[in-house]
Amino acid sequence: MNRIENAFKNKPIFMPYFPLGYPDLETSIDVIEALATPAPPALQRTQCGASVAGGARKNGADLIEVGLSFSDPLADGPVIQRATQVALEKGITVKKVLEAVGELRKRGVGIPLILMGYYNPMLAYGLEKFVRDAVDAGADGFIVPDLPMEEAEEFTSALTSYPKGSGAAGEVEAQVVPDSRPWATASLRSASAQGGEIPLIPMLAPTTSPERMEVIARNAKGFIYLVSVTGVTGERKSLAEGLGELIARVRQHTHVPVCVGFGISTPEQAREVGKMADGVIVGSACVKAIGGSETPVETARKFASEFSNALG
DSSP: OOHHHHHTTSSSEEEEEEETTSSOHHHHHHHHHHHTSOOOGGGOBOTTSOBOOTTOOOOOOSSEEEEEOOSOOTTOOHHHHHHHHHHHHTTOOHHHHHHHHHHHHHTTOOSOEEEEEOHHHHHHHOHHHHHHHHHHHTOOEEEOTTOOGGGOHHHHHHHHHSOOOOSOTTOOOOOOOOTTOTTOOTTOOOGGGTTSOOOBOOEEOTTSOHHHHHHHHHTOOSOEEEEOSSSOSOBOSSOOTTHHHHHHHHHTTOSSOEEEESBOOSHHHHHHHHTTSSEEEEOHHHHHHHHTOSSHHHHHHHHHHHHHHHTO
16 A cells, blocks of 8 residues: 555545745745644644644644646646745755655655646656656655646656566665665655555546546546636635535546645635545645744644644
């Protein structure tokens, strides 16, 4: 069983997004570590300040989408656009992102880390090299919003050509690591060394045609990222109408978990989505709360606890 499969043993899961390099590289590494780490009891409060009810799980995130910044983030709203622009201005690169993922694994972050970014930086890095270095650093999968599944053959070929680990499922075998990639430590190989193919996570939306939805869902690996609304990322005051029906339509064609993102901004909204979906994805609200805080690491822990506890 790989890390993604293990994360979904306790559904619904909480899945925040945060870009590496924002507000600076070191802080972003600390923030992602904090999102993955259970908060101390004093921080386990609701947004209104009340204590969390007994019996709730007191955990951090179950899976984290690690943002890879790009200068033309076409699917993102103003909050994430600004954060990724800051990261680029501070000098974030693909190589630094992969080194940071390796650092997170060295710090003991054991939950799945999914690299989320646009295709151009990956292509410029070299697809096979990108996949190899990302997986060796500890990444468990990829989300590429501007790469339609119909045009993903080159990327999926790079994934399937990556050599699988020879160990038993769930185990990580030792390996010799090239000195040129110091972040790729022996303990960090992820899904490929755990008996599973590295997934390219598909995205579906309300505007996806029934025929295309069926094909994509039937062939999905890891989980499905279901966009709840039309438009770009960003906070919404209410959930989209017909979300339950949309989730049900997708589930007719797949055996993998269905996770919902775009527009989820409060623990209360997350709780409602969690009643219907296998996972809840929170991006803009997470970036906004942490980026606007004078104590981003503490805020990250509190944010993760509030949303995780809301999901029960």
